[in-house]
Amino acid sequence: MYYIPFNSILDYTVPFNTITDGCKKYRQGKSKSWANKKDTNDKRKVLIDIDSIPEPTRKKYNIPTGREYFEQEELDRYTATQEKIQKEKELRADVEKLALHDAYNNGYMPFVAMYRERYSYNRTIKDDVAVLSAREHAFWVKMVEVTGTKYKTYDGGCKRGFNLYMELKKELVFTKDFANENYFRILLLKFRTKLLKEQSIVDVVVNGHKKPREKKKTNEFHKGVTMAFLSHPNKYPYRVVTDLVNHHCIEENQPEITESWVKFLMASDNHFRTFVMASRNGNKFTTDNLFAFAVRKTTPFPADCWMIDGTPVQFYCWNESRTKSVRLNLFVIIDVCTRKIVGFDISYSESKFEIMNALKNTVMMEGHLPAEIVSDNFSASKSEEIMTLKAQMEKIGTIWRHAKVGNPQDKTYVERFFGTFQSVECALYDDYIGEGITSKRDNRRNAEHLEKTVKAKGLPTYSEMISRIVTMITKYNERAKTAQKSPLEVYRTLPKPNAKELDSVRTALLFWKRTKVTVRRGMVKIIIKETPHFYEVYENHLKAELQGKEVYVRYDENDLECIMLFDKLTDLVICKCNKSLEFHTAQVNRKQEDIENTYKTVAKNKSYEKYLKDGKNTIIDNGLKAINKENLDLIHPLMLDKNKINEKESLEVQEYYLNVFKIAKGDEEQPQTKPLGTIHQKGVITDYTDLLEQKKPQKGFSKPTLAGVDK
Incomplete structure (x- = not known):
């Protein structure tokens, strides 16, 4: 039963007398229609069961059933609630928009001096830029406050803040003009993180206006000697390499380096790192990780x-x-x-x-x-x-x-x-x-x-x-x-x-799609419809440059004979790669083309091996040319002063224990005097025995040999 007020029935234009007569007959027991009862909260009011209204009357005045009536009532209440919430949101947005507007126009003055000093290195930057940056500074500080606290963002805060930014950028001027919500989220996170750590947000606001870098203190000499030590099979740690290189820097009157410089060189110069890894880890590592392998069909x-x-x-x-x-x-x-x-x-x-x-x-x-x-x-x-x-x-x-x-x-x-x-x-x-x-x-x-x-x-x-x-x-x-x-x-x-x-x-007996891959061994592998496809970088300098780097690959699903590689950061094209040479796994399937492909694969790997060795030697040569030397003895780590016993007390302890163990002077281990090795420029003769061998006459040569001249 669904009881509704008497007046609600009147809203459907049902005559007053019709309702009262029906209710009277129900109370007298003359009819089961128009069931009604007194309102328990207000005895002056009558509640009528809407489902007991006769069907002809219901159809004539379009009166709903009890369920339909109360569902409509619930919908009306929900709509009213949503309208109220929307009005509250609009009111809140207006307040937040006004606060951001005020911060941009009136709250920027404390930051102007900061940005004038920030741009002082470049006289071409006008004062208007400093003022604009100060306005943005005040704006983003207020945006962090509007969207949350310095610790976290309110639920839905980023979405609301992005909408406010998109509205305000129609009225205000910003150096950052974007329309991507994800970028807004990243930028807002940067500002919030800086403010949480009580750091300046100037570097984020200036958006790329960096101070000029200081002049490089290092040169080819530093790279050459660093290459020699880093590529050594002893695999010296960066700290030891720094000490060894600095020893030679002092000897050659060159600026010293830091361990962080060595780390930066290895992290930023992929070409350099490839040369190092090719020598540092031995032939097996080079073969397994740098050389292309033959693809088997x-x-x-x-x-x-x-x-x-x-x-x-x-x-x-x-x-x-x-x-x-x-x-x-x-x-x-x-x-x-x-x-x-x-x-x-x-x-x-x-x-x-x-x-x-x-x-x-x-x-x-x-x-x-x-x-x-x-x-x-x-x-x-x-x-x-x-x-x-x-x-x-x-x-x-x-x-x-x-x-x-x-x-x-x-x-x-x-x-x-x-x-x-x-x-x-x-x-x-x-x-x-x-x-x-x-x-x-x-x-x-x-x-x-x-x-x-x-x-x-x-x-x-x-x-x-x-x-x-x-x-x-x-x-x-x-x-x-x-x-x-x-x-x-x-x-x-x-x-x-x-x-x-x-x-x-005898029984007894694709239009071109994009994906992201890592280049390894000068090769690119993509899987299309669960089928692997291999492609090779043919130029040796690109093989070394791209080794271990992530790149974008674009390919046509309908023509997979070649692909294009693109830089992951700039999305600029790097090179075109053709399919790797293949040959059948089973010899029964191999043809002359398969045999030729195996020879070509071996030849390319040999060429790359020579390129890696020549590249390493070129870097070392440039290092030696920078100091006008044909060769350089690399100091052994044990020859550094820091690795020797220098303190008098330590020498006495050493001598004491040698005596305890009865080690005679001549029997103790001799100090290291030989260098770790010698690096030479190309073309410098390092072994005169080879020169003598070259001077020997060939078979059938009639002139006297060097041995004969000596006699």
């Missing part, structure tokens, strides 16, 4: 190439006799094209028998061998059984080769499988211990959880673990990804033109 067909490898599973179980807990070893064979596990074997440890069993299981299941098998240099590869198996495979056309030592990319697919297998399949089980400590994935279970799981369920038996591994491998093969078929289905449907079938006898 995925094999187009199943059974073109299989990769094999083994690893302990990340579960503990009982051995067959239930005497100790063990981790079983899983040896898998993966098809490079489809990523299907075509075969596997499980044992306590990797052995020749496990490898042969895995291959046998694969042949029994698939009925063929691939054109090529790739494995690591496992210890059993030289065993008689494996050698015989290789020879038999060669007869039917299957090549078995070993991945190159120190080149994990040669066997990348099987290595990647183990990571996927553990993170997708193994991680589903409660007793999964997680990947090894060298893994980058943070999925190792804590010891408390594992102990609790083992106590609750116990360790799996040997048979249970074998069953679990078989189930996981099978599920991996049939697991499909989004818009990608399962390995099992792909392997089944694609043709296998290079597979070596076995009979029963």
Whole structure:
């Protein structure tokens, strides 16, 4: 029942007599319509149940139902409340706008002198600029106050402050003219942070008007000697390098440097840092991080190439006799094209028998061998059984080769499988211990959880673990990804033109888009539709300049033969990059072009290696030319005075302990006298033996040799 006042019914133009007659009949019990009762708060008033009004009367005067009436009442109250809130907001905005306006026009005088002094270094800057900056100073101080406190911003304060700024900039003049709310938020945060720390906001207000820098105190000599010490394999810390360089600065009458200068040089000069890293960390680091690698194409067909490898599973179980807990070893064979596990074997440890069993299981299941098998240099590869198996495979056309030592990319697919297998399949089980400590994935279970799981369920038996591994491998093969078929289905449907079938006898035996990437090894990698694409920076100086830097990459999804690199800060174009040279992983797919691409890749890396060495030597040469010297002995750290014992008391302590341990004068370690090394200018002869060798006559030369002249 929905009771409303008598007068509310009159608002619908219902005749007075109609209402009173209906209510009278209801009270006399003659009708159930026009149900009414006295208002408990005011006995003079009558409340009528709106739903008891006869239907013809309701339709004639458009009277709503009780629910509709009260919903409309609620809507009217909500609208009235919102109108009241909006009026309060508008009133508040007017007050805040007036305060900002007043600060800009009347509150700037205390700051004028500050900005006159700030611009005093440049006579071309007029006094009007100082006054304008002072006005902005007062404006932003008031803006911080309007939008919150110096500690934090009010809820919705930034949005309100930005709207006020956009309105006021139509009336007032600002040096900063922007229409981006995010920029306003960043700028307001800078002002609030400065005021919180009780620091001056002058530098933020002046917006780029900086004082002229002092003249550089360093020159090419400093860079050259710093390069020599920083690139040394001893990897001296910046503090030690500073001491060593300053020693030579004093000797050569050059200004001394600071540790912060060395840090700034390494942080700001990427070219310089690349030269340093190329020598400082050794050849392997240079090869792994600076030189481009050869990109391998995925094999187009199943059974073109299989990769094999083994690893302990990340579960503990009982051995067959239930005497100790063990981790079983899983040896898998993966098809490079489809990523299907075509075969596997499980044992306590990797052995020749496990490898042969895995291959046998694969042949029994698939009925063929691939054109090529790739494995690591496992210890059993030289065993008689494996050698015989290789020879038999060669007869039917299957090549078995070993991945190159120190080149994990040669066997990348099987290595990647183990990571996927553990993170997708193994991680589903409660007793999964997680990947090894060298893994980058943070999925190792804590010891408390594992102990609790083992106590609750116990360790799996040997048979249970074998069953679990078989189930996981099978599920991996049939697991499909989004818009990608399962390995099992792909392997089944694609043709296998290079597979070596076995009979029963042999069976026994985009418009351009933008993304942000980091340049590494002179290469750029972008992933489009889950497919990686590699591009190479061809100019050596750009390789060194961009090494480890983030850049913007723009590319056309419909034509991925080339991309463009842009500076991340200025968005200016850097260079154009073409696709990296590629060659097929499996030798069976390689053509003459693939072979040429491998040679070109090696040649480019050699060229880059020479550029890095020449660049380093050029910097050192310039350093030596700056002091007019052909060579310079680099002082050893132990030869610095600060690293020697100079105090009399310390010398006495040293002598005392030498006597205690009975160390004679001639038996003690001799002080360091030889330099760390010598740096030379290009073309300076450093070894006269080489010169004598050059003077020796060639075979068949009739003139007397130097040895003959001596006689």
